[in-house]
Amino acid sequence: MIVTILDVVIAGLLLGGIYALIAVGLSLQYGVARVLNISHGEFIMLGSFATWMLYTVLGINPLVSVAMCGPLVFLIGFFLHKTLYRSLLNSSNSLDVFEGRSLLASFGLLFIIQNLAILTWGGDIKGYSYLAFGVNLGGAIFSANRLVTLLFAVAIGAAFYLFLARTRLGKAIRAASQDPAAAGLMGVNINHVLALCFGLGTLMACFAGGLLSMCYPIKATMGLEYTIIAIIVVVLGGLGSIPGSFIGGFILGLIGSIVTYKEPSLALVSYYVIFILLLLAKPTGILGK
């Protein structure tokens, strides 16, 4: 009994670490840049496929290739904001209008990136095996790649939190998220900071995608599923709150693990039920403003 509980809890934490990592980027993009980026999952997918290709073709260690692809995906996100979302922001007369239009534009991006990926890599499931040996944790066996993923998720999250809390740039980002106009008057280059946040969001998605590809099979249409989970986690933790994303991610991971233990086919249903109940009861989430 104790072993079973431990089993379910550890599985939940492992799942939660991934959920948290995919949610952090989305939370940043919405919290600061005000873009609810539905194409977030597509950047996760890009990270996964880049890692998969580098490993199967060139034999590069997935953890190294994640670090290699990150800057490239960051630049894609950065310039995407500088071009597409910047001109949307300039032509929208209120923030509400911008939020709606940027949501729809990111739906367009989703279809563009997903279908380019299908054209490039085909629609079938891919995967590889890396660090796939078992590790015994108090009687329960877990594969090593999951544990590595959890460690990296926590490390990336902590580093990111320190970046926001301690550095000058982090301070500028937090200022921009509280009041863009006032931050601009205080000498923060708002255009730059918003694009930076969007780029950091896609960077996080790429990291998450690379780590995911070590544990789960990947396919070109996997993005939307992860986007939906990220949205649920972000709403659970509070839109725009980085610690909230981690708390939300681990809560959802634990719930997912418990429900999967009882009845696997209800896991997704339970996510949506939690999501809808939460939106009705407290739309601002656990740590929301």
Added chain:
Amino acid sequence: MGVPQFTSKRFLVSRSIMLIILVLLGTVTAYSPGYTVVLLSSILMYIVLTVGWVIFSGPTGYISLAPAAFFGVGIYTSAILGKALLLPIVVAIGGLASFCLALLVGALTLRLRGIYFAIFTFGLVELIKHFLLFWELHVTGTRGRFVMVVDYNTIYYFMLIIFLLLLLTAHLIKHSRYGLALESIGQNEDAAAHTGINVTMVKVVSFAISAFFMGTAGAIMATKWTYIDPYIAFNPLFSFMPVLMAIFGGMGQLYGPIIGAAIFTYLEEFLITRLPELYMLIFGIILVVAILYLPDGLVGLIQKIWRGISGRKHANP
């Protein structure tokens, strides 16, 4: 000034064009090949979804991603009741089921504004889909359902009647106090509430009316597919397409969404048969371009060009 005369002439011309189109649409099954009728049915289906979406989301600015939910409820109603009841009754029940769902959802989501409403409605489609999947797997032990077959002329006439009823409803709403109330909610909801508009009631009722038409469209179009399952019935594309078509056509006038839906459905049929692998890619590119460069849609663009031409005429007589 010849203004009143001009308007009445314009009024007559537009009415006679509408009458001619109506007669053509009413008699099309008599002289055109089956394919045209089937294509027209799909066009009418997307027009119903798009205009239905615009009734609520156009003036209020609430982005609803729930059309797939209401359309899917209609489809499932038809699949469950299709063999037991007469077709018109099935279609009406499909609409009423969606109407009731929309009343419930509308009443629950009153507190949600802006982006939260969009997320919620998107989540709703996925929730219903996954719940039905679970239900079919564990309770009824089936996967999907067969729908009774109806010939394509009947489908077409049902769609035409639904389309005309929807146009009438949309026209009446737009030119009534309800339409004005919806507009003022879109401009400033708090101010609208302060001027004495029952914001809650107006929002929920118009949301439910739009859902009714989506439900009827689902109930009749289900017969075209013969087999349906939760993935087909609750495909999120049925939520995205109406939004895209409305934005592409332009929401300022009632004919904007109609033109948008007609062009897109034709484009869809064309691309799916010729370039199936590029279809969704082109769809995404058009969506991004339309949002970036066509803030008032195709109709807004044409009006702008028209004003440019006639303005130049006045400038250089």
